Amino acid sequence: MKTQRWQHSCLTIAIAALSTAAYAQQSKISDEVVKIGVITDMSGNYSDFAGQGAVTAVKMAIEDFGGKVLGKPIELIVADHLNKADIGAAKAREWFDTQKVDVITELTNSSVALAVVKLAKEKNRIAIVNGALTARITNEDCTPNSIHYVADTYGLAKGTGEAVVAEGGNTWYLLAADYAFGALMQEQLTQVVTASGGKVVGALKHPLSTPDFSSFLLQAQNSGAKVIGLANGGVDLVNTMKTANEFGIPQSGKQTLIGLATVITDIHGMGLKTAQGLTLTTAFYWDADEQTRKFSKRYFERMKKMPNMIHAGNYSSTMHYLNAVKAAGTDDAQTVMAKMREMPINDFFAKNGRIREDGKMVHDLYLMQVKTPAESKYPWDYYKLKAVIPASSVTLPAAQSKCALLPKS
Numbered sequence: 185m186k187t188q189r190w191q192h193s194c195l196t197i198a199i200a201a202l203s204t205a206a207y208a209q210q211s212k213i214s215d216e217v218v219k220i221g222v223i224t225d226m227s228g229n230y231s232d233f234a235g236q237g238a239v240t241a242v243k244m245a246i247e248d249f250g251g252k253v254l255g256k257p258i259e260l261i262v263a264d265h266l267n268k269a270d271i272g273a274a275k276a277r278e279w280f281d282t283q284k285v286d287v288i289t290e291l292t293n294s295s296v297a298l299a300v301v302k303l304a305k306e307k308n309r310i311a312i313v314n315g316a317l318t319a320r321i322t323n324e325d326c327t328p329n330s331i332h333y334v335a336d337t338y339g340l341a342k343g344t345g346e347a348v349v350a351e352g353g354n355t356w357y358l359l360a361a362d363y364a365f366g367a368l369m370q371e372q373l374t375q376v377v378t379a380s381g382g383k384v385v386g387a388l389k390h391p392l393s394t395p396d397f398s399s400f401l402l403q404a405q406n407s408g409a410k411v412i413g414l415a416n417g418g419v420d421l422v423n424t425m426k427t428a429n430e431f432g433i434p435q436s437g438k439q440t441l442i443g444l445a446t447v448i449t450d451i452h453g454m455g456l457k458t459a460q461g462l463t464l465t466t467a468f469y470w471d472a473d474e475q476t477r478k479f480s481k482r483y484f485e486r487m488k489k490m491p492n493m494i495h496a497g498n499y500s501s502t503m504h505y506l507n508a509v510k511a512a513g514t515d516d517a518q519t520v521m522a523k524m525r526e527m528p529i530n531d532f533f534a535k536n537g538r539i540r541e542d543g544k545m546v547h548d549l550y551l552m553q554v555k556t557p558a559e560s561k562y563p564w565d566y567y568k569l570k571a572v573i574p575a576s577s578v579t580l581p582a583a584q585s586k587c588a589l590l591p592k593s
Contacts, residue, residue, distance in 0.1 A: 212514035213256040214284065220246070220502065221285040223272050223300065224292050224315065226264035229393045230418040232449045234292035234315040237495045240486050242289065245502035253509050261285070265296045267392060272296035273303060280307040286515050287312060287505055290498055294318035294364035301330040308517050312505060314497040317445055318364045319372065319580060322544040326587035329517055331524065333545045334497035335467045337369045339578035340444055343465035343549050344413075345376035347571065353411040353440055354382035357404045359397075359424065360415035362389035369415040369444055385409050394420060397427040405433055410440060417445040422453045429458050447492035451554055451566050459566075462554040465578075468493035468533055469550060469567050475532035490564045500533035501545075537575075542587040544580070549573045 222242055224234045239262050246258050261283065265272035272293070279285035280303065288304065291297040292315025304311035305327040312331045313321050319336040356377050360366035366389055374384045386407045388400050401424070404412045412433070414424055421443065433439050443450070443464040451459045470480035470490040479499070483491045491499075508523040509515050529537030534547035552567040560566060582590050 212516070213254055214286070214515055217257050217259050217284075218253050218506075218509060218515050219259045219261065219283065219285045219287075220505075221276075221279045221283075221288040222260065222262045222290045222498075223265050223275055223288055223296065224262070224290040225267055225418075226262070228267045229420055230267070230292045230315065232453060233418040233447055233492070234290060234494045234498075237449070237483075237487055237489070237491065238290045238292070238315065238498045241483065241491065241495045241499040242502045244483065244486075245499045245506070249503065249506045253506050254513065258506065265293065267293050267296070269293075269295040269299045273299035276300045276303045277307075280304075280309050286310065286517070289502060289505075290314050290494075291316050292494065294320075294368075297321060298325055298364060301325060301327055304329045310505070310517050310521060312501045314501055315494045316365065318368050320364065320368060322540075322542040322585075322587060323580065324586040326542045326589055328543075328589060329521060331501070331521075331539055331543045331545060333501040334493055335465075335549065336544070337365065337372050338580045339549055339573075340465050341369060341373040341376050343551055343573045343578050344442060344444060344463065345373050345382075346380050347551050348411055348440070348442060348463060349377055349380035349382040353442075355409045356382060356384045356411045356413050357407040357409035358384060358387040358413045358415060359400055359404055360387065360389050361417070361420060362391050365445070366415050373413060373415070373444065390416070390420070392420065394423070397424045398431075400424075401427055401431055401433065405431060405439065410438075411442055412439055413442045413444055414446075415444045417447070417450065419453075421446060421450050425454045425458050425462070434461060447494060448490060448564070448566060449492045452489065452564070456555065456557045456560055456566065459554045460556045463551070463570070464554070465549050465551055465573065466493050466567075467547065467549055468496040469552065469569075470496075471565065471567070472550075472569075473532075479532045496533050500529065500531055503531070504529055540579075540590060542585060542590040546575045546579050548575050549578050 225231050263275045287310040289312040291313045294316040297313045297316035301311045314334045319338040321332040360370045446464040508520050512519045512523040525539045537547040539545050551571040
């Protein structure tokens with residue numbers, strides 16, 4: 185009888201221990217839900233660049249993951265920052281403080297992204313930047329709580345600038361959007377062009393959502409520069425290219441137009457007749473291989489357009505975050521960040537990608553040229569590959585970084 189009572193007692197203790205362990209595992213998800221917030225431009229200049237397409241990509245990732253992680257539901261909330269840093273920051277603060285959001289992602293518009301990254305560090309949550317391009321995010325403004333996933337001004341400037349100068353485009357005139365992205369792109373491209381043996385002969389900044397680019401392009405045209413670099417995006421880029429064609433700039437054969445932050449939805453918006461010949465650097469092309477086509481066709485079924493690099497990056501980064509939560513067994517910010525840095529990224533978006541200590545997702549970029557209408561054989565057949573640019577060539581070297589988190593040797 186004593187033996188039976190002892191065995192029963194041991195069994196009771198074992199069951200209790202297992203129950204306690206199971207409860208502890210469940211309790212590692214704060215508030216019993218993993219909450220993802222998307223802050224993006226839903227209605228302005230970058231709404232096609234990111235916007236609803238980015239939201240759809242994040243939704244697809246959540247659905248493909250199964251809608252739950254570690255047995256807990258995954259929730260998505262969305263806000264429009266209206267391209268205003270104060271609105272984006274206020275929404276992020278509200279989400280962190282009252283809605284217990286675990287991660288804020290997307291963040292097109294560099295000024296908005298920088299504000300939210302700062303808040304994520306303050307609140308010990310995670311910010312994943314996909315749409316904003318300023319390299320400050322992983323340089324002087326790096327944090328242990330943020331990731332810059334798709335591309336940045338350093339990589340885009342270096343990839344495009346070096347290639348164009350090597351082909352004879354050694355004098356440049358820059359037209360840049362007048363905010364954090366445009367200013368840094370102008371600075372970094374000037375450094376790349378100069379180091380490559382070229383020269384920037386002039387530059388102008390224009391306000392976001394400029395209605396008329398005539399005066400800006402007249403100055404660029406009159407500069408005599410062989411290359412006119414366009415450090416803008418979204419509706420601004422489309423309108424710049426349309427005006428340039430009205431002025432006969434690409435048709436003259438004297439000046440080449442270069443897109444420094446161009447995505448495929450921009451090309452679609454302006455049409456191949458306007459965009460043909462444009463050189464650009466991208467992190468993703470929907471028609472690159474079977475993996476990219478498989479994802480893109482699923483995306484097309486929902487959006488009736490092919491994804492650009494921002495849309496694809498939002499899917500990939502969301503999936504990487506959720507896999508890290510699962511692997512870490514918790515949604516604790518620092519534990520998940522460590523797991524995201526530890527786990528390699530191999531999917532349709534990036535091969536052998538990795539997240540450095542400064543938050544930079546290191547991966548290859550692609551130098552593309554827009555096809556002529558005659559070269560395009562089917563809908564959205566817009567790019568021809570000029571070169572694969574290795575990650576090592578388009579990632580800021582650690583020795584040059586101002587980020588205290590990044591080892592310099």
